[in-house]
Amino acid sequence: xxxxxxxxxxxxxxxxxxxxxxxxxxxxxxxxxxxxxxxxxxxxxxxxxxxxxxxxxxxxxxxxxxxxxxxxxxxxxxxxxxxxxxxxxxxxxxxxxxxxxxxxxxxxxxxxxxxxxxxxxxxxxxxxxxxxxxxxxxxxxxxxxxxxxxxxxxxxxxxxxxxxxxxxxxxxxxxxxxxxxxxxxxxxxxxxxxxxxxxxxxxxxxxxxxxxxxxxxxxxxxxxxxxxxxxxxxxxxxxxxxxxxxxxxxxxxxxxxxxxxxxxxxxxxxxxxxxxxxxxxxxxxxxxxxxxxxxxxxxxxxxxx
Ligand code: GLU
Numbered sequence: 642x643x644x645x646x647x648x649x650x651x652x653x654x655x656x657x658x659x660x661x662x663x664x665x666x667x668x669x670x671x672x673x674x675x676x677x678x679x680x681x682x683x684x685x686x687x688x689x690x691x692x693x694x695x696x697x698x699x700x701x702x703x704x705x706x707x708x709x710x711x712x713x714x715x716x717x718x719x720x721x722x723x724x725x726x727x728x729x730x731x732x733x734x735x736x737x738x739x740x741x742x743x744x745x746x747x748x749x750x751x752x753x754x755x756x757x758x759x760x761x762x763x764x765x766x767x768x769x770x771x772x773x774x775x776x777x778x779x780x781x782x783x784x785x786x787x788x789x790x791x792x793x794x795x796x797x798x799x800x801x802x803x804x805x806x807x808x809x810x811x812x813x814x815x816x817x818x819x820x821x822x823x824x825x826x827x828x829x830x831x832x833x834x835x836x837x838x839x840x841x842x843x844x845x846x847x848x849x850x851x852x853x854x855x856x857x858x859x860x861x862x863x864x865x866x867x868x869x870x871x872x873x874x875x876x877x878x879x880x881x882x883x884x885x886x887x888x889x890x891x892x893x894x895x896x897x898x899x900x901x902x903x904x905x906x907x908x909x910x911x912x913x914x915x916x917x918x919x920x921x922x923x924x925x926x927x928x929x930x931x932x933x934x935x936x937x938x939x940x941x942x943x944x945x946x
Contacts, residue, residue: 642941644683648693651681651936655918655929662920662928665900670798671701674902674919681933682840685912686848686857692841699837700917701795703899704735704752706833707760708847708876709780711751714760715868717767725763725818726756728875735882735900735925736805738812746816750879752897755809758819761830765821773832780836784846785858795835803831840903840915847905847913850876850895873907877945881931884924891935893944898926906934908943 665671680694714722731749733740741748741755748756761772768775781787799806810827813819819826838846849856854869856862864872876895881888888896894914896906902919904927914937918929938944 644689644691645693647937647940648681648683648691650940651933652679652693654936655679655933658929658932659920662922664902664919665921665925668795668799668802668900670792670795671901671919674700676920678902678917678919679929679933680840680917682844682915683912684841684844684848684914686852686910688858690841690844694840695917696840698917699839700903700919701792701834701899701901702836702838702843702903703834703901704754704757705843705897705899705901705903705905706776706780706836707752707757708850708872708897708905709783710757710760710764710776710833711875712783712864712868712872713776713779714751714763715872716864718763719868722760722763726751726759728871728879730879730885732883736809738805738808741809741812746813746818748813750875752875752879753882754806755813758806758810758826758830759813761833762819762821762826765826765829772829776829776833777836780838780846782859782861783849783856783863784838784842785856786842786845789836789838789842791832791835792837793835796832799831799834800828803827806830834899838903840917843903843905843915844913847907847915850907851909851911851913873909876907881926882924884922884926888926888931891931893938893946894934895945896934898930900925902927902930904930904934909945911943
């Protein structure tokens, strides 16, 4: 299949959609993104790469970081982790407080904000003050790239305006589902969200999930096969908040979005993809990114179904 020309077709077909959607503004620093940016990357497990658009431009990975922290926490705690966070879709917005109150502070899954905050808390219990550097080290390992870092301005901006996330963590602390100091946990969570990567690096970073848990370029085992299956399953059912069903319906691949405008997706046993376009739909997922991935699976037949 000629992936490079498929990328060119996609870039052409998404053009009319640039007038739709809205760049995230509830974290003021995110609003600086260029609404007209578009990039898409495909990296196959046998080492071929195809890119289009601004695939070298770094953007804030935001909730895509939840895949990395969940993987690291699952590796450390296995099933024990599910005492603190579930694995069911929430059907609610990414930052919702409602469900958390009547479900006694146990978030539905690790890919909504509350669930990711609990996951980060579990990592702090393990790595203490070294948690963020361990997360960064882990991302460098999965992406086979040593240059990755975070953006201090985005981190500070989220720290200053993260009222809802502060409510979530305090509510969970009241239910005794946060073990560490709330300030430490929320800062680490915001820091992981402000990590900057481009579509090339993010596609590389997801290859282990397309390859039963082994990074195919370095041949390093990141996580065992059974756990890689579970991470992919959760990305399929919970990767896009209250639009997870819609994403599975239209795209048919495990994926995870972030409000920075990135979406990663996995074609099991074949490849990982990443698309970037910062204008979001109502549920906080990249509008053009979702469409581009839908076009990709329609044109190639490479969905999991
Ligand atoms: N840092 C963002 C927040 O907590 C992440 C949300 C997202 O990317 O969907 O609001």
